[in-house]
Amino acid sequence: MDSESKPSWLSRLASEADSEDTLLATGKKSRTMTLRQRRRCLLATCISLAAISLTGFLFLSSWDTQIPWTRPVLEHPSTVGLDTSVHNISTEPPHKELDPLDPLASLLGPPTAKFRDNLRPDIQYLSSWPDSGWTNDVIAYINFIYLALITDRVPIVPVFTPSHIGGSVPPIAFGDVFDVPRLRKLLGKPVLEWREVKDENSTEVEELGCWSIWETAQMGAESPRGSRVPGLLHLDISYTKTPEWIRHNPGVSHDPHTLFWSLARLSFPESRQESLVPPHPSPLHQASLPPDEHMLCYDFMYYVGVQQSWEFDKDYSPTWRHVAQYMHWNPRFEKLADQYVNRALGLSENEPTPLYIAVHVRHNDFQDWCFEVSLYDCFAKLPVIERRVQEVKDELFQKRGISVNHVIMTSDERNETWWNEVAELGWKWPDHSETKAKYGDWYPPLIDATIQSRGIGFVGTDRSTMSVIAKRRVETWYKGATRLVRWGSPAADDH
Structure with missing residues (x-):
């Protein structure tokens, strides 16, 4: 049925529907334009607010640079009545x-005086x-530094006296021989010298x-x-005898060794x-x-051990492990030792x-220990020493692949034929x-001791503390190979 044949009421409804669709379309278009306008308005508002905020921030920043702001501090009761003005505040x-x-x-x-x-x-x-001789005194100083460590005290080290050099020779300071700042650092503990405590010129x-x-x-x-x-040091000492229980072997009269912790007990x-007895007058x-x-002190600390007598040259020695290995030479002696070795080898000092x-x-000074044996038969002969040197060479090559061609001899021997x-x-x-004329009487033995300890290998004399400590230094500092030559009879070093 076409429109011409529609009933009048239907035609009217259709006409109204068309009119409504037109209105709806027109209204939708009208609402769409309104939303866009709103969005534009919102965007403009945001931009305006941002501009206002930025302007305010810049203004406040400019004002803040002129008038500093500080957080208010509440008055603490302990400050009441105190003068807190700027004039009373230290500017240091x-x-x-x-x-x-x-x-x-x-x-x-x-x-101080x-x-x-x-x-x-x-x-x-x-x-x-x-x-008691320079090397013995080194060991005695090592011992009392160790005792200071285990008793939580600060050691104060005196000078070395020239007991084996000559009574007219001035003493030499501990820090002139050893690198004390390095010792402190490696120990992680303070170590003092007497010259740092009491004025050397004081006569008090x-x-x-x-x-x-x-x-x-x-x-x-x-x-x-x-x-x-x-x-x-201008000290007037009054001594008190220690109790018998400090001895390591009380029943062995010829063993003078004492024990560290027995001595440490006396510091508490x-x-x-309990151990006090009438002291000797000064x-x-x-x-x-x-x-x-306050200033704990002992007369002589060479013969001291932790577990046994003569333990300094043992591999477990606590005094070596905790003190002595850190006592490196003053750099001056290291430099001199290298120069003397270079000159002996025909090299320039700077090479x-x-x-x-x-x-x-x-x-x-070992002659007295030969007793009834002649000196010729008592001391090890050079071929015996040469054999030990070769053992050191072989060990260095086998274990470390190092070939060593140079040997430096140090000795107190005066016989020209021997040299x-x-x-x-x-x-x-x-x-x-x-050396003595140029540097002083202390320097020949100190340079020799430094040379002994700076080799990659070492061969020394059995029972010599100078050799024992050089041996420990070479082993610890350079992982070197070492030997001690026995003596006292013709076959003493047979092995």
Whole structure:
């Protein structure tokens, strides 16, 4: 049915529907335009707000640079009544905290005329007075530094006295021989020298109470062991004899060794109090003083062990492991030693020092230990020493692939024929003909000791402390090969 034939009511409905569709379409278009307008309006509003915010921020920033703002501080009750004006506030920069290993961190300040005026009340100290030959004194100093470590005290190390060099020779400071700053760093603990505590030019005599180990442990001793060190420091010592239980072998009269922890007991109040006996009067002022608790001190600490006698050259030695291995030479001696070796080898002083094996042969003061054996049969002959040198060479090559062609001899031997035989072996030695005149009496033995310890290999003399300590240095510092030559009879070193 077409439109012409539609009923009138249907035609009217269709006409109304068409009109409604037209209106709906027109209304939809009208609403779409309104949303776009709203979006434009919203965007314009946001841009305006952003511009206002930026302007305000810039204004406040400019104002803040002119008028600083600080957080208000509430008044603490402890500040009430105090003058907090700017004139009462220190303008000095804060003090830089001292390195705990710096000497001044363990003292009240620079050296003073009296040592007590420089000791901090919150720190305890320890010292000793060896005087028995340079290498023995080195070991004694190692021992009392170790004792200081296990008793939580700061060691104060004296000078070395020239007991084997000559009484007229001045002493030499510990720090002039060994690298003390390096020792402190490697130990991680402070170590002081007496020259850092008491003014070297001071003549103030000070009384001090100390323990005497010697009187207890040394067979036949009836008094403390003497030393020139207290006199050099102007100390007037009153000694108290230590108890018998400090000895390692109380039933063996000829063994003078004591034990570290027995000596350490005397640093603590209970054992100290229980062990006090009437002290010896001091030599100058006749003062009778108990052992000092602030400055603990002992007369002689060479014969001391942790577990047994003569343990310093044992591989487990606590004193070597915890102290001695860290006692490196003062760089001055390292440089001199290399120069002397280079000259002996015909090299310039500034050339790199080649690898070498050091030899130490000790004769002169060992003659008394030969007893009934002639000196010719007592001391090891050069072919015996040469065999030991070859063993060291072979070990270095087999274990490390190192070939060593140079051998440097150090010895106290004065026989010219003997030195000619050394030359025939192709070995060299340091020329000390001008050393004393150029550097002083201390330098020949100290340069020799440094040379001995800087080789990649070492051959020394059995029972010589100089050889024993050189052996330990070469083994520890350079992982070197070492031997000690036995002596005392013609077949002593047969092996």
